[in-house]
Amino acid sequence: MHPAQELEELLADGEELTIVCHNNPDPDCLASAFALGRIAMAAGIDEHHILYSGDISHQQNRAFVNLLDIDLKPFDPAAVQDRPEGSLLAFVDHAVPGANNRVPEGTPVDIVIDHHPNEGIEARFIDHREQVGATATILTEYVRELATEMDAALGTALLFAIRRETLGFLRGVTSAEYDAAGWLHEHADGALLRTLSTPSITxxxxxxxxxxxxxxxxxxxxxxxxxxxxxxxxxxxxxxxxxxxxxxxxxxxxxxxxxxxxxxxxxxxxxxxxxxxxxxxxxxxxxxxxxxxxxxxxxxxxxxxxxxxxxxxxxxxxxxxxxxxxxxxxxxxxxxxxxxxxxxxxxx
Structure with a gap:
């Protein structure tokens, strides 16, 4: 079974999803959380939240969140520790509680999707691929496999994240990034991509x-x-x-x-x-x-x-x-x- 289908089955059994970004999230983390939220909605989860801690201070990241209208909420420990039955907890672009996030160590995690080197990952669903250049590449694969409804916002978010994470396909890039980018090109907003690539600097x-x-x-x-x-x-x-x-x-x-x-x-x-x-x-x-x-x-x-x-x-x-x-x-x-x-x- 494809990992995307395994993920879909797990989501179908949930009633609510909390997606936690790593501290000071970058476009790869934000776009991956955005895509996972869309996949969860398609699987029947009516309510999902994307939480972050730290700052979104990079001018590109601020523009990314604002222009794509990504709904983020500041990290709330209660949202993680006091979740009701049927609520799922997901990490994207990071993997272990307490490591680059504010989730207490030992907290049970349901979903981990990441491409960073890591050990000791524990979750009900794990897709950990160190060999790929971006977590957004993995989420793009899921979106394609599950035929998730696409729009310009999601397509632009994922494509920009892959480009940024690989420094314009020059760092850590694999054939998977080129394949994902080729497919996303038809769904992205070119003008918005250019705007995101050249934000003002403080x-x-x-x-x-x-x-x-x-x-x-x-x-x-x-x-x-x-x-x-x-x-x-x-x-x-x-x-x-x-x-x-x-x-x-x-x-x-x-x-x-x-x-x-x-x-x-x-x-x-x-x-x-x-x-x-x-x-x-x-x-x-x-x-x-x-x-x-x-x-x-x-x-x-x-x-x-x-x-x-x-x-x-x-x-x-x-x-x-x-x-x-x-x-x-x-x-x-x-x-x-x-x-x-x-x-x-x-x-x-």
Whole structure:
């Protein structure tokens, strides 16, 4: 039986569906949740909710939610822990309670659909495919298999998510993404896709990216940069994407203080490095981190850092030293030559 049919049978026995996005959801997670909600409605579930925690701060993500009119609700623990009988709980684009989500560890999950590396996944229905480039690819397969009613909003959401997750079919892409995109092309709104691809950017995001450029440190082909405190969490992956294109750089890691934690974003084209494993090895004992071979992220609670000082400049000096030291040690860069670019453009 095709996984889509197994999922449909499970949904047909449910009365309500709660779909939980991972923290700070991206288009792949949002589009997958959107599609799963449509599949659930077709299977006879009248009520479903899409919950998220963290922020939707990236300008593309905000435009994505607003223009496609995706109905999101802030995460409510009671909606997960006090569900009535017949209510199903689903994870899309993440897999384990407590890992990149606010669902308490040990919470029973009914449905998991994900493409990220993970272990210890437990659910009544699991479709975990590390080999595909996007969770939206899996949901597109379901929509096709089940002949789910399509419209421009759903088609655009899934196609944009696949394009964004694979960086325009250049990162982690497989033949499944091309096949899904070819089919979705007939259902998507081209003008809306262009609008989503070129959203306006805030001044705070520009400032954060500029800070990452100024503070970059290069050891061999590895670039590490800390940007201090920022309100623009999604400036970190944008900065990592940009810095990874610098000549001679194969791995770029950017971190900064966002609210009460240190957020990280990393990119790598070095075949010797699995950047998800690098972040996991460096920070799994103090936070949560991981991801794919070429793209990863993480979060470390400020915790003890914040006990030293309330001054952001002094606080980040401590954070910068500790985070960089852990990354250097995990990447075995201690003997590599270092070039630090200062604000005045001089190297030391």
């Amino acid at each position: 001044g705070a995001t520009v400032d954060a990216i500029a800070e990452a450029i100024t503070n970059r440190t290069v050891r061999g082909s590895v670039l590490i940069s800390g940007i201090g405190r920022t309100s623009e969490r999604d400036a970190l992956p944008q900065a990592a994407d940009y810095l990874a294109t610098l000549e001679g750089v194969e791995t770029a890691i950017v971190f900064g203080i966002v609210e009460d934690g240190v957020q990280l974003s990393a990119r790598s084209t070095d075949s010797r490095i699995h950047i998800g494993n690098v972040l996991d090895g460096a920070f799994s004992d103090v936070g949560s981190a991981g991801g794919h071979r070429e793209m990863a992220g993480g979060e470390v609670p400020l915790g003890i850092f914040a006990d030293y000082t309330t001054d952001d400049t002094q606080l980040f000096a401590i954070v910068d030293q500790v985070m960089t030291a852990r990354l250097v040690a995990e990447l075995n860069l201690t003997t590599e030559a270092e070039t630090r670019t200062k604000a005045d453009g001089e190297d030391e």
